[in-house]
Amino acid sequence: MAVDAALYSRSRCYFFKGNRYIRVTRGDTGPGTVDSGYPAPISNWGWPAGFGANGIDAALYSGTKCYFFKGNRYIRVTRGDTGPGTVDPGYPAPISNWGWPAGFGANGIDAALYSGTKCYFFDGDRYVRVTRGDVGPGTVDPGYPAPMSNWGWDREFVVVHYKSLVPVTDAIRTFMDDQFRAMQTLFLGSRIDVRRGSNQDLSKDTGLADFLALDVGPCLLGQPTQEHDALFAHRDGAGPDDLVVYIVQSLVNGTGNTNLLGCATHPNGQPGAAVVRTGAAWLLAHECGHVLGLRHVPRTPDSNKDRLMYPTVGWTNPPPDVVAAETTTMLNSALSRPATF
Amino acid sequence: MTSTPDDLRRRLSDIEATEETYAGLGPDDVPALVALLGDGEEWLAARAVYALSRIDTDEARRAVASAAESDQFAVRVAAASSAATMPAGLSDTMLTRLLDDPEPAVRKMAVRATTERNSTAVRERVSEIAARDTSSRLRNVAEAHARTITS
Numbered sequence: 001m002a003v004d005a006a007l008y009s010r011s012r013c014y015f016f017k018g019n020r021y022i023r024v025t026r027g028d029t030g031p032g033t034v035d036s037g038y039p040a041p042i043s044n045w046g047w048p049a050g051f052g053a054n055g056i057d058a059a060l061y062s063g064t065k066c067y068f069f070k071g072n073r074y075i076r077v078t079r080g081d082t083g084p085g086t087v088d089p090g091y092p093a094p095i096s097n098w099g100w101p102a103g104f105g106a107n108g109i110d111a112a113l114y115s116g117t118k119c120y121f122f123d124g125d126r127y128v129r130v131t132r133g134d135v136g137p138g139t140v141d142p143g144y145p146a147p148m149s150n151w152g153w154d155r156e157f158v159v160v161h162y163k164s165l166v167p168v169t170d171a172i173r174t175f176m177d178d179q180f181r182a183m184q185t186l187f188l189g190s191r192i193d194v195r196r197g198s199n200q201d202l203s204k205d206t207g208l209a210d211f212l213a214l215d216v217g218p219c220l221l222g223q224p225t226q227e228h229d230a231l232f233a234h235r236d237g238a239g240p241d242d243l244v245v246y247i248v249q250s251l252v253n254g255t256g257n258t259n260l261l262g263c264a265t266h267p268n269g270q271p272g273a274a275v276v277r278t279g280a281a282w283l284l285a286h287e288c289g290h291v292l293g294l295r296h297v298p299r300t301p302d303s304n305k306d307r308l309m310y311p312t313v314g315w316t317n318p319p320p321d322v323v324a325a326e327t328t329t330m331l332n333s334a335l336s337r338p339a340t341f
Numbered sequence: 342m343t344s345t346p347d348d349l350r351r352r353l354s355d356i357e358a359t360e361e362t363y364a365g366l367g368p369d370d371v372p373a374l375v376a377l378l379g380d381g382e383e384w385l386a387a388r389a390v391y392a393l394s395r396i397d398t399d400e401a402r403r404a405v406a407s408a409a410e411s412d413q414f415a416v417r418v419a420a421a422s423s424a425a426t427m428p429a430g431l432s433d434t435m436l437t438r439l440l441d442d443p444e445p446a447v448r449k450m451a452v453r454a455t456t457e458r459n460s461t462a463v464r465e466r467v468s469e470i471a472a473r474d475t476s477s478r479l480r481n482v483a484e485a486h487a488r489t490i491t492s
Contacts (some may be wrong), residue, residue: 211447261357311357
């Protein structure tokens with residue numbers, strides 16, 4: 001289902017695959033509608049000297065001009081929204097005319113992107129950004145070629161399942177959804193795609209009723225209580241690296257005569273956390289952050305209150321911050337897995 | 342200086358509360374803590390109970406005792422946990438109610454709060470739970486605990 005190239009052309013878009021292409025009428029977003037008579041042979045474009053007879057590598061909209069790339073050659077075409085237009089004199093021409101540095105694109109490019117005053121060209125794991133008008137090679141911006149990783153497409157993902165010991169009423173469902181959305185949005189900034197796993201209502205399991213108040217002790221890393229061990233064994237539907245979040249009514253430190261809002265202590269090999277219902281929007285993100293290796297930040301300076309891992313729910317300047325080192329820690333966790341593009 | 346409920350809401354906002362969370366609270370804070378017992382955030386209402394249990398005044402103790410009759414599950418759990426810190430007579434009154442709570446989780450916390458200084462009647466109730474409670478895990482908890490409080 002891959003395409004070789006795509007071309008924006010105002011009211012139309014073109015998609016190329018092998019020796020065929022389709023034309024689509026569409027607005028700014030959405031799939032639009034494939035126009036009648038497509039797919040059509042790429043030979044309809046009437047390119048000279050066998051250029052692109054078996055397909056193209058890339059296409060670039062550029063105002064009154066369009067560029068099509070194949071191997072180490074390209075053509076420039078004058079055209080409107082539709083139709084093949086007219087290949088400008090002197091084309092096909094060698095791709096070296098673009099003057100890209102450091103051997104970039106010498107044997108062809110993978111893709112091209114018009115972006116107003118800038119154009120981007122992609123070759124393997126590198127890209128260049130070029131400042132240019134409708135015609136001409138323009139000027140490659142300083143610092144390019146640059147690695148494709150700059151685009152941040154290489155994400156990792158984690159899967160989070162809910163198991164609720166509290167009856168799943170509308171209020172609990174809203175809590176689960178709100179907490180999940182807040183975490184999902186926040187962690188996207190750390191290139192972590194948080195995926196929703198299963199939801200299980202365990203409130204009817206009378207054998208678990210006493211865990212509605214879960215004694216997590218002082219909630220120390222790597223030191224689960226007997227109640228942790230018993231409850232966290234319930235992982236139906238969760239993979240070994242998935243996080244399971246248990247919603248209980250009360251989290252208790254039985255030895256310390258106090259309560260907690262969340263605790264990320266979990267038995268070895270059963271990653272997860274326990275939380276209580278609260279209006280604090282980023283509790284789930286905080287606890288999952290712990291599971292992915294994050295620790296609390298100190299209470300001082302005051303600016304630490306902006307951080308997700310501040311140890312209270314009194315976050316300032318929300319949404320809370322996840323700093324680069326914390327992102328690295330979470331990406332390095334064995335529980336966050338590559339979701340390569 | 343007297344705290345307001347909002348002051349205390351901030352002060353008690355630790356995700357994982359420790360002894361440090363409650364440090365410095367005193368008799369002047371009792372009215373605001375009592376106000377928090379009705380807070381919409383159930384965990385905060387419960388935390389107010391834990392805070393009150395650390396303040397050595399009659400007013401604070403009465404508030405903790407009243408928590409045993411709360412409609413809020415987490416508040417009753419906090420009352421059960423705190424019963425062990427109350428004077429023996431008050432602890433007996435609280436545990437007599439909480440050991441019969443309809444929620445197994447509250448009964449569990451009440452069992453664990455029962456000590457040798459509680460009345461014979463309260464300790465015998467723990468033994469009854471060990472023998473007859475509907476929750477098998479609670480029976481086990483009570484059985485193990487009964488051994489530690491029966492001399």
